[in-house]
Amino acid sequence: MTVELDEYYMIEAIKEAQKAETLTEVPIGAVIVIDGKIISRAHNLRETRQNAVAHAELLAIEHACREIGSWRLENATLYVTLEPCAMCSGAIILSRVKRVVYGAADPKGGCAGTFMNLLQDDRFNHQSEVMSGVLEEECGQMLTKFFRAIRERKKAEKQKRKKTELETITEIDSQ
Numbered sequence: 001m002t003v004e005l006d007e008y009y010m011i012e013a014i015k016e017a018q019k020a021e022t023l024t025e026v027p028i029g030a031v032i033v034i035d036g037k038i039i040s041r042a043h044n045l046r047e048t049r050q051n052a053v054a055h056a057e058l059l060a061i062e063h064a065c066r067e068i069g070s071w072r073l074e075n076a077t078l079y080v081t082l083e084p085c086a087m088c089s090g091a092i093i094l095s096r097v098k099r100v101v102y103g104a105a106d107p108k109g110g111c112a113g114t115f116m117n118l119l120q121d122d123r124f125n126h127q128s129e130v131m132s133g134v135l136e137e138e139c140g141q142m143l144t145k146f147f148r149a150i151r152e153r154k155k156a157e158k159q160k161r162k163k164t165e166l167e168t169i170t171e172i173d174s175q
């Protein structure tokens, strides 16, 4: 697999992440490729579905299995914008995904080499090849921007609340 091809498919995963962002979901996207063809694409839907397991990778794996009519994704490459968590890494191992390519690392919970390396632990009966840091900056910046916007929105709401409180107090005082 060439670097250009990995970047090409990562851009597709980024497009999925952007769809998540428009739903005010944490922008994480994934695509699954078999024989050069994207057979599945998904994005994080945790808030929309109020479902803790609705991660991009898990949804992409579910869809890919339905698509090929098999739980074995032995020839598949999964592209995801953020390093997979413990749950998704588990699903990757169980579905025997051949190769995982991710963008940004997640030192606080990533299980594909930073926090842990479940994908390449030889105590499991399957290991995936891992490629990290593909379009890392683009993938990471989406997340940074998203969380910054949330913080700013919360701050603005807090200030607005304070202002209303102050106005109420002034009104009471002047009565």
Ligand SMILES: [Zn+2]
Pocket (backbone or CB within 6 Å): 055, 056, 057, 084, 085, 086, 087, 088, 089
């Ligand atoms: Zn996950």
